[in-house]
Amino acid sequence: VQNLDINTATSDFGGTLQDGKLYITSSRNDNRKKYGWNEEPFLDIYEYTVAEDGTYQGEELLEGDINTKYHEGIVSFTPDGKTMYFSRESFFENIYEKDSLSNTKYSVLHLFKATKDSDGFSEVEALSINSPNYSIKNPSVSADGSMIYFASDMPGGYGKFDIYKATLDANGNVGIPENLGQKVNTEGQEMFPYISSDNTLYFSSTGHLGLGGMDVFHTKEIDGKMAPIRNAGTPINSNGDDFAFRMNEETGEGFVSSNREGGKGSDDIYAIKKLQPLCDVLITGTVVDEKTGDVLAGATTSLADANGNILATKTTNAEGVVEYIVECETDTELQVTMEGYESNKVSVDGTNEEEVAVSVALTPIEEIVTPVEVVLNPIYFEFDKSNITAKAAFELDNLVQVMNKYPDMVIEATSHTDFRGSDSYNQGLSERRAQTTRQYIISKGIDASRISASGKGETEPAVDCNPCSKEQHQLNRRSQFLIVKQ
Template structure:
């Protein structure tokens, strides 16, 4: 996690006070307050060796190791701090991150359970509780990329990877002539360029000149489409902008965005963007393919978490508009950083708040017809147990870069070349709901999208034109179910696709179409083998019965449940009785008075198809429920 904190200068990561609880901790606390975490760890460890360790000291050690992504040590000290009585919710969340980074997924989930119980409204807790099996879902997607460590990596921190006009631009702490930064005892960051060779290698390492690089941190780069303007991050110390803490005597800077114009001798005419502020950071710029929008990360007031993703307009003269937060769908109470807007307007970013494999994971979304697609985890091997960030990819070639501090790297952070093997995409499903007889759009019809296993993905009403839209991941088969008062429910199966848009029409019959003087006619209501619980498909059909009974408030129904011939007579009788009971309970749960529906199980005694032997289709037809009108029907 080193590179994350290298770009957080104005924020104190810890949730507890950085100042001394006692004279014994003063030295260590001062080092911690100055972000000298390596030295602070040594000082706190000496206190532990002297027997002066307590919940506070353990939590300081946990936080300091967390900030330099020393996951094993951080895990150890979080455990000790919690055992000693520390119990802040954010500590539990970070402890779960460290456990996950160390591959201890079950233990991580236990801490997330505790975190969710303490902060049930936190969006990280909400997402976790809604997707407890998220890890297997990410891993089951399989490998969509090839990932390879680049030869240009050093023993220090190297990250980024922006290609422009045959040059590769990276950020690195390899410059030994720079002063070391106390956070991780590595030199301050600079921007370097390489020439992209025909054989795919990168040659001719060049440190950009002093107009771009200073003695302070410089960060990731992005370019306008014509390559004539470069945007990058820089520490605000350069502008003599900082805050000074009177107690710790520590100066805190923020990050600002700058732009530089390309001339005959490289980039110069550096100027700060007007959206910068002395009160918060703005960093990680990325420019859209048409040059009209700049995206960045910021901890400005009004966000949802520590850092959020924002966007702002850019006009032809490079004038920046008012920043707009990308909203709670993208941003969480954690950290969202390193945005990248690709040439097909897919937004990639890194996050600790969305559900991932450990540390920061890369996620993506795309705006389709004014709506953001659901946030997706890019999956393995782009994401790992470590921090994965600074994702860049050419959508046409599928080639790009990702940075990571995963195991097996050459330095603190390394740059990896990537090649896409399988598509990452979303499909816009546009459903139109019509009256089957008149063709009139049915505004307000309730639609539900379910997956192939019958799990509900989302639900919403059709608009004034009878239209509803959903966004799903490519190659995902779904079913659109539609209900409306006065109409028979209907559904349509939507095949898996990689098309950008799929249009479907669902026609609903007026309710009279399924009512005769004697019966309410529904499609077969299926139960799982040896089960009597109501399935999603059975509920869909029973909702039609509820609609009919709501339309005719005096109607009284008797339901009969039947089985096929498999199983003994006694077994089938008991099974049909259980199914009859759950059928009536479902209808009653929807607001129908219990006095209006009764049910009985008939076992295998009244087959629809009297067969021996029976085909599977025969068995399906015999395994049914029927609904007889006792009184109060449309003609009674």
């Protein structure tokens, strides 16, 4: 991250490259009236020529009909560079003013587009989605020109400013704005969206967990849903406000604006260079019926981290497929549940591969019922503890499914310990574990009369060993579910 030489003592931000030009927003124009909020001149759009040595030369106010006596904001271009979208301050009469001698006006920010010709950018036109009742600002056009992203405080959002997107047709007509939802937007402010060439969405926020002030975050839309929000981290973010992020995904170079300590003005533009590529892995899971091989649509899947914490939950599509994005070298577990089937899960080892495909087979629930017991995957307890872990609950939910399917079934839950500890202590521990197991089943809506519990201590080991290995001890710490009544 490097402070640009073109920064001044006033506010400079933005940084958009197009056709050999750098476009920024700045309040350096002393010929403009000063803005009362910060006593700096109103903002204008400037352009520089990118020299052969990579420096920015020839500062000029953007020619054409773009700059006015009021604020103009950061810009974005269509892929061919012929149409520029930008923010501009717009003023309206305050119709609620009761004093006829007053000439009070209020301002909002609106989006405009302009067409490039030999004299610069002209034919300025306001977008149809503008309204005198709210602001729309910070445009970013997608790499294929089919979508425009922006920030707005229009009604129906989740916070002060939210990120929206809308379609763009070949004639530049804008579709109905769509809020990106609560995963992206918070009760705080989300602004300065930027959609990169690989469809990574960068934006700045005060509502997500950050380093201080406004931070840069990023996410990606997968299968119609937004991936987990990630903080861009240092040195992109600081304890100040960091915003107006731009990144060329091919070169790894871009810009970020910040009012961090050590700058030249209130806001400065910093050149950034990605030294280590952002490493994401796309996990594609397919859920099938173990008996028939048919894909299972509508199965509930959850992705858990190495500690069992649920990162996200999705439902398989019509092809039985679900997709998640995680950071490289992150171990995860894909858990799958579906009514009428035994729950199952598969471990997904962390990798640097771009995509990992896994398959999860679900067994019809009746397959785990034998004449004498309901056979679940092992339900292990932590050493010297009786609480139900997340992994244990995942398995016990299968028993709940069985008991719901067979309403006359009565179960005895037995709990066993390893050999560590005295006989009397282990007997008490197993009793506590059995009762905890029973209470979990009851909490899921099963009548208490249908399940009893007993502790067996160390009297019925699965492995009779002395001494025992760690694995053998774990095998002995188990639960069984005997069928008392079919």
